Amino acid sequence: MDPRRPELSFVLPAHNEAQNVAAMAAALAKVAAPLGSHEIVFVDDGSTDDTLAEIKALAARHDAVRYISFTRNFGHQAALRAGLHHARGEAVVLMDCDFEHPPEVVPLLIEHWRLGAKVVVTQRMEINGSVSTGKRLTSRVFYRVLALLGDVAIEPGSADFLLLDRAAVDVINGFEDRDVFLRGLVRWLGFPLAKVPYAQGTRPAGRSKFTLRRMVDFAVSGIVAHSVKPLRLAIYLALTFALLGLLLLIYSIVSFLWVPRTVTGWTSMMAAVAILGAGQLLVLGIIGEYVGRILRETRRWPVYIVAETELSREPVRPAHVVSERVASKA
Numbered sequence: 001m002d003p004r005r006p007e008l009s010f011v012l013p014a015h016n017e018a019q020n021v022a023a024m025a026a027a028l029a030k031v032a033a034p035l036g037s038h039e040i041v042f043v044d045d046g047s048t049d050d051t052l053a054e055i056k057a058l059a060a061r062h063d064a065v066r067y068i069s070f071t072r073n074f075g076h077q078a079a080l081r082a083g084l085h086h087a088r089g090e091a092v093v094l095m096d097c098d099f100e101h102p103p104e105v106v107p108l109l110i111e112h113w114r115l116g117a118k119v120v121v122t123q124r125m126e127i128n129g130s131v132s133t134g135k136r137l138t139s140r141v142f143y144r145v146l147a148l149l150g151d152v153a154i155e156p157g158s159a160d161f162l163l164l165d166r167a168a169v170d171v172i173n174g175f176e177d178r179d180v181f182l183r184g185l186v187r188w189l190g191f192p193l194a195k196v197p198y199a200q201g202t203r204p205a206g207r208s209k210f211t212l213r214r215m216v217d218f219a220v221s222g223i224v225a226h227s228v229k230p231l232r233l234a235i236y237l238a239l240t241f242a243l244l245g246l247l248l249l250i251y252s253i254v255s256f257l258w259v260p261r262t263v264t265g266w267t268s269m270m271a272a273v274a275i276l277g278a279g280q281l282l283v284l285g286i287i288g289e290y291v292g293r294i295l296r297e298t299r300r301w302p303v304y305i306v307a308e309t310e311l312s313r314e315p316v317r318p319a320h321v322v323s324e325r326v327a328s329k330a
Contacts (some may be wrong), residue, residue: 003262005166006064007036008110010091012097013043013079018050024097025058025065030092031103035110041066042097043083046073059310066310074304077221080182082304084169092164094182101161102201107194109163118165118191121183124157125197152187155195162186178303182223220289230291236282241279248272325330 010028014021025040032038044067048065058065066084091113095101105122112120133192143156160183164172168191175185187193248271 005088005090006039008032008038008091009087009092010038010040011043011080011083011087011092011094012040013045013076013083014047014051014055014097015045015050015073015076015079016047016051017097018047018054018202020097020099021051021054021202022058024103025062026098027099027103028106029062031106035107039064039066039087041068041083041087041088043067043079043086044069045075045079046070059119068309069307069309071305076160077180077182081172081180082306084164085173087169088310090166092166092169093162094164095161098203099201100203101159102198105161105196105198112194112196113163113165113192116192117163117194118168119186119189119193120163120196121186121193122159122161122196122198123155123157123160125201126157146184152184154184154187158183161198165191167191178297179221230286234286235277238283241276245272246275248275294312 010023010032012024014164021042025042028038030039040062042058042065044052044055052067052069055065055067055069059067066086070079070082083094084092091110093106093109095103095106101122109120109122140156143154143158144155162183164186168186168189171189172180172182172185252269
């Protein structure tokens, strides 16, 4: 182990969590004290409240607290990747700072890591009342769709609450892809993996930032980032709709020649237009999603932009020291 590195790093994305960061830092410090040396890395994801000010105040009082501040909101996955680049620990724990990922579970993650696991993931247990009905249903649908279309197996209830060994962190930091689905990527790496169940904690203040739109965007990213099956599905859909169009064409010819009083062409034409049009739009939409991501990759834009870190702070020199240096130069 590198003596310059802390044994543990905690990476916590924060977006408008001013009421929670101090409490979370205190809870983690208490949990980590018997586990070894540690650091807490907050990633301010473009907060519009006093989150950054609270984090800076913590960093000024505690050497173990470090931070990254984005110029704007770049999203949860970008914040996690920034935290991984900034973390120095031999093991890095990723978790939210709203207490829905309970700090009390951290010792279990560390225990599995010390037993040899390079990746320790968590799985949320669906205890009655701990998770809203809407979130529970959307989560089940997402993971079932991902199981059908994805290339990695992810357990229902999985989260970005996990531990990564330094070896896994270094590999992930080497990825240059702009869109990364982290909970799928850590399983794809193939490192020895352990699983820890947990009961979701309760947020003491604020509200969840994971809106329906963000959930849909996250689901699409998870599927597209780890599978080309939707492209193959598009081919099958195109063939299916082509077959339906052929059958409708045969039906139209038979009706025109042998069925009396048939309104020539109207029903079959409208049905064919509707079915084929829907099929084409669906296929184009799937292809467009991949083409759009190819465009984003070829642009080579940064995943995030850092406004400042704890290293940006310059020590304040007393006025008389500055005056003496200026005088000596003169």
